[in-house]
Amino acid sequence: MGLLGSGCRLLFLLTAVFNKGLLSPVTGKEAWNYVEVRDGAHMFWWLYYADSPSAGFMDLPLVMWLQGGPGGSGSGFGNFEEIGPLNRDLEPRKTSWVQAASVLFVDNPVGTGFSYTDTPDGYATNVAMVSSDMLVLLRNFFLEKPEFQSIPFYIFSESYGGKMAAAISQELTKAIAEGTVKCNFAGVALGDSWISPLDSVMTWGPYLYTTSLLDDNGLADVSSAAEDVKRAVEQQQFEKATELWSVAETVVEQNTNGVNFYNILTQDPDEKSSSSAGEDFIALQTRRHIRPLHSQSLSELMNGPVRKKLAIIPRNVTWGGQAEEVFSNMAGDFMRPVVDIVDQLLTAGVNVTVYNGQLDLIVDTMGQELWVKRLKWEGLPGFNKLKWTALDDPASPGVTGAFCKTYKNFSFFWILRAGHMIPSDQGPMALEMLKMVTRQA
DSSP states (O other): OOEEOSOOOOOSEEEEEOTTOOEEEEESOEEEEEEEEETTEEEEEEEEOOOOSSSOGGGSOEEEEEOOTTTOOIIIIIIIIIISSBOTTSOBOTTOGGGTSEEEEEOOSTTSTTOEESSGGGSOOSHHHHHHHHHHHHHHHHHHOGGGSSSEEEEEEETHHHHHHHHHHHHHHHHHHHTSSOOEEEEEEEESOOSSHHHHHHHHHHHHHHTTSOOHHHHHHHHHHHHHHHHHHHTTOHHHHHHHHHHHHHHHHHHHTSBOTTOTTOBOGGGOSOOOTTOOHHHHHIIIIIGGGSOHHHHHHIIIIIHHHHOOSOTTOOTTTTHHHHHHHTTTTTTOOOHHHHHHHHHTTOOEEEEEETTOSTTOHHHHHHHHHTOOOTTHHHHHHSOOEEEEETTEEEEEEEEEEEETTEEEEEETTOOSSHHHHOHHHHHHHHHHHTTOO
């Protein structure tokens, strides 16, 4: 499968015009392109070369960012809402990861963001297919950009992106050993990641109860709904489990008066009610978990100035236009755990980092700790014996911003005062974590 389009270009200066008429320069080189990963299945990537006053890009790592959903766009949300050089208003971001690494955003799986499929059967249906597609993209990327083949390459992820990142890392490790992909893979970081869905769902009730967001009756309701999900998973009825997961979320909303799944200290009044009449669970989950990543203002930016700047997006492709189909096609795989893959990565010597936000509900830290404690990795007893280390918040010296623990090739970061989107909630701490993971601090 070859590269498509002649729109890949490097820019030393981008002047972006937003609807307010403001001019916002982005210094540093960029590149973007499409890769046809399967017949009729096209994936979009966007690279920002590291732009640091103290080091050239060859002296800094390459980080690939994978968004969640599945169906959330890294080129959109991850870029303009979390870690890219500009925010959604096209103003420079002080905590952009581009100052510490070259950053590669990939709209993954096929159909996400600017990625698209020509046919209804072109969507990925499980993480194995997602991994296969990504390996084609990475093979092409490192061939097109040979200057990055020797640079330490890390995969950072968020939410469902973490589940995909684990599977991709496993296949990438094999491909490097076989010589089919040439790169210097240095590790994977799993942020608020959907590694063990059931552990997340089963801890929603206890977490909300201990934070005074459920009373005894509410705890009973949420726990009962979670048990329904558990039975379906244990019976290997994963599509049913996904539907029951959606029901459990509705029970949480009803009993908490609409708590925000991405940050328990916030509430969206528009999301207090349960699903509307006739709304199926796919539409409901799109509304709950994809739409927040595709706000109207972000969609206008991506389908307006950004689309015009990129100049390679086909006329029939709308940013985010196939997101619901992406989620729908992955529904049968959604509740499957990938803890065994993380175990295999650790055993193979791959550097694995888990990081989680204190205020996240959808992937709460309690659930993350549960699956970590069940790892079969031989280093786990040593990891468990360690006491965590307090890290100062770079934005508030003397104030704890996180705790961390590292043993051999495994690290865990507990990020304080952050929800599901850690770089958005605690940008300075997220940037500091990036530097630590990539051995720059």
